[in-house]
Amino acid sequence: MDLKIAPGSAADGSGNSGFFQMVIRNTGSYSFNSQFGANVSTNSGWRHIRASPLSGAVNDIRAITLELYGGAGITGPVTLYVDNLKFTASAAPPPPPTLSTERPIRGLNLIPTSGQYQRQNLATVGSSGLGWVGSANPVSYSISIARYPDASHSGFQTHLFLVAGMPGTQSAPDYSEPNVVFLDIQSQANGTALAFLRYKTNEPQGNTFLYSTGTLGNVTNSTPLGTWSMTFSQDTNIVVTAPGGATNKFTLPSAAAALFQDPLTVYVGDQPNAGANVGQTAVLSRFQIISGTRTVLDDNFLTDQTLDTVTWQVAAGDANGVVLVGPDAAFWLSWTTPDSGFGLQTSTNLLIQSSWVDPGWTVPQMGSVKRVFVHSPAAVRTRTMPMSLIRTSPSSAC
Numbered sequence: 001m002d003l004k005i006a007p008g009s010a011a012d013g014s015g016n017s018g019f020f021q022m023v024i025r026n027t028g029s030y031s032f033n034s035q036f037g038a039n040v041s042t043n044s045g046w047r048h049i050r051a052s053p054l055s056g057a058v059n060d061i062r063a064i065t066l067e068l069y070g071g072a073g074i075t076g077p078v079t080l081y082v083d084n085l086k087f088t089a090s091a092a093p094p095p096p097p098t099l100s101t102e103r104p105i106r107g108l109n110l111i112p113t114s115g116q117y118q119r120q121n122l123a124t125v126g127s128s129g130l131g132w133v134g135s136a137n138p139v140s141y142s143i144s145i146a147r148y149p150d151a152s153h154s155g156f157q158t159h160l161f162l163v164a165g166m167p168g169t170q171s172a173p174d175y176s177e178p179n180v181v182f183l184d185i186q187s188q189a190n191g192t193a194l195a196f197l198r199y200k201t202n203e204p205q206g207n208t209f210l211y212s213t214g215t216l217g218n219v220t221n222s223t224p225l226g227t228w229s230m231t232f233s234q235d236t237n238i239v240v241t242a243p244g245g246a247t248n249k250f251t252l253p254s255a256a257a258a259l260f261q262d263p264l265t266v267y268v269g270d271q272p273n274a275g276a277n278v279g280q281t282a283v284l285s286r287f288q289i290i291s292g293t294r295t296v297l298d299d300n301f302l303t304d305q306t307l308d309t310v311t312w313q314v315a316a317g318d319a320n321g322v323v324l325v326g327p328d329a330a331f332w333l334s335w336t337t338p339d340s341g342f343g344l345q346t347s348t349n350l351l352i353q354s355s356w357v358d359p360g361w362t363v364p365q366m367g368s369v370k371r372v373f374v375h376s377p378a379a380v381r382t383r384t385m386p387m388s389l390i391r392t393s394p395s396s397a398c
Contacts, residue, residue, distance in 0.1 A: 001085040004046045010076030016041050017078045018068040022051060024275070025063040027365075031114035032065075033058060033275040040068070040080075056116075056275030056367060059094075059338050072212050097335040097342055097370075104329040104373065107146050108284040108301040110158075111321035112272040113366040118317035119171045121269030125313050127166050130289060130296060131264035132232035133257055137292030142229035143268055145185075146302070147283035154189040156277045158224070158284075161267035164260050169315040173267060178204040179259045181252070183230050183240065186273070193224035197240050197248075201256045216250040227286070266297075267315065279367020283325075320364035323373055334371040344372075 005017045016039040024033045035051040035058075064087070068080050110120045124130060132139035141160055149156045164179035174180050182198040196218045200209040219242045221228075226243020233239075235257045238250045266289070270282045289296040299308060307314075307324040316322045335342075344363060345356045363372045 001049050002046050002083045003040065003049065004081045004083075005040050005042045005044065006079035006081060007042050009042055009078040010074050011041060012071070012073030014039075015043065018070050018074065018080075020080070021065075021067045021069070022049065023065040023067060024054060024056075024058050024061055025065055026058060026060045027062070027114055029114070030062055031118075032116060033114070033278070034116050035275065046083075056278050058275075059368075072208050094338050095336075097337065097339040099333070099335045102332040102334065104325045104332055105147050105281075105283045106302050106325050106327075106329065108268075109281055109323040109325050110270040110284065111281045111323070111366050111371075112270065112278050113318040113321045113364060114278060115317065116272050116275050116278065117172075118278075119174075119269050119271050120316045120318070120321045121161075121171060121267045121314075122307075122312040122322065123163075123167075123169065123315040124266045124297075125309070125311060127263035127265045129262065130266055131162075131260060131262045132291075133235050133261050135232075135291055137294075138231050138233040139296075140229050140231040140288070140290045141183075141266065142227050142286075142288045142290075143183075143185075143284060144227040144286040145225050145282060146285035147281065148187060148224040149277065149280035149282070151187065151189055151191040153274075153277045153280050154187050155273040156187050156280060156282070157271040157273050158185045158282050159183060159267070159269055159271065160230070161265075161269075162260065163265045163267060166263050166265055169313055171315050171317045173265075173315075174200075174210065175207050176205055178202050179256075180210070181230075181260065182210060183228065185224060185228055187224050191223065193221050193242075194218045195221070195228055195240055195242060197230065197238065197250050199252060199256060201259055216252075217248055219246050219248040221246060269316070279369060279371075318364065320362075321366060325373070328376045330374040330376060332371060333374055334366075334369045336369055337365060339370060 009017045011017045020040045021037040022035050024035055033056045035054055036049055112118045112120055143160055160183040161173055162181040163173045163177050167173045167177050170176055174182055179201050184196040184198055187193050197216045198210045198214050200214045203209050219240050221242035221244050229241045231239045236252045236254050239247055241247045268287050272278045285302050286300050288298045305326050314322050346359045347355045349355045361372055363370045
């Protein structure tokens with residue numbers, strides 16, 4: 001396609017007239033899967049854009065969205081021209097699905113399953129006593145990351161949300177709730193990571209302030225892995241510490257801090273931020289809240305048998321992508337899509353045709369693959385040849 005910003009269109013202080021995205025909408029929920037995104041201005045003239053091959057989960061396309069997002073600093077009209085829009089699909093039939101297994105990683109596995117802005121979180125159930133405002137001692141919130149997507153998936157985000165009040169199980173409080181403090185950890189293309197400290201107040205159903213005046217600064221680390229923390233003292237003083245020991249100090253306005261009295265809900269989660277990052281996994285090993293020398297909350301996800309539902313509730317865009325991998329972990333079983341005409345079957349004896357049965361599992365799509373977690377050692381024993389589990393019909397296996 002070609003696009004152009006008309007001369008005379010309004011622009012922000014950097015000369016940009018908005019952020020343009022070309023988006024594939026797929027699945028029954030019209031998931032948001034960006035294929036191209038960039039700032040656009042009148043200086044570019046006609047610009048040719050080619051997205052090939054398409055990224056992320058792009059089978060089952062329902063719509064194509066062309067979006068020009070204005071953001072802050074643009075106060076007048078903007079005219080966008082689009083021409084020569086062309087969509088070409090391969091006429092060749094898709095290959096059959098390919099089955100694979102993967103050793104699971106102990107801990108809290110967070111997997112965005114669709115859409116670049118899908119949040120996959122846990123949120124605290126009991127929100128009383130988790131805040132820092134009014135505390136006589138420093139209060140520290142820390143998150144430990146045990147596994148992260150590689151550098152080719154830059155922009156993948158892990159986060160802590162401190163949310164005033166009790167928002168329940170909504171998955172995007174950073175947008176929907178009015179008052180939020182946000183530790184935003186993002187991987188970079190060179191393998192490093194940046195943690196941004198952001199906040200917003202009195203902005204329900206919006207996040208403009210978070211990414212403008214509400215961004216107080218950042219701290220850098222050589223890798224996303226390790227323990228990240230933010231420590232509050234005297235209500236308004238904040239120190240963000242990276243795993244390697246680097247720190248940065250920030251000040252939260254006193255009027256903003258006053259909005260975060262108990263109850264306070266704490267979220268831990270991730271977000272892909274790009275269509276190509278959907279289906280990737282972040283594994284969290286621990287979360288802690290420490291007030292002075294007193295432990296307020298300490299959950300070691302590496303030793304948990306199951307998710308502690310007294311402490312946590314799932315608050316996710318898709319609960320299938322929030323998995324506590326415990327000691328009964330066997331393997332992840334996955335296969336590529338499209339998989340029309342294929343189904344999952346299991347057998348205790350591969351030589352007896354009639355022994356193959358449908359296990360009745362719900363197998364969600366995570367990015368471009370179908371993926372299911374097999375829990376128990378007993379399940380491994382009854383599935384001794386996992387490469388023979390997908391069958392096209394009762395009389396043929398592949």
